[in-house]
Amino acid sequence: MEIFEIGQIVRLKSGGPKMTIKGADEGAWACQWFDRNGKLHNDTFPEDMLDIFVKKRHASGFGG
DSSP states (O other): OOOOOTTOEEEETTOOOOEEEEEEETTEEEEEEEOTTOOEEEEEEEGGGEEEOOOOOOTTSOOO
């Protein structure tokens, strides 16, 4: 069971855009994100569909 916080960056386990947690809604999490055209989207996802987004580092440890 993940515990998310408002403002945390998440992604669907199946992939897709990075999303920001807006709040909790009866066992699910309200998220918002921008598409490639800059349009803001909102939706609610069950907790078991989300993972905390972790930025991958280069093997050398430099750059991002």
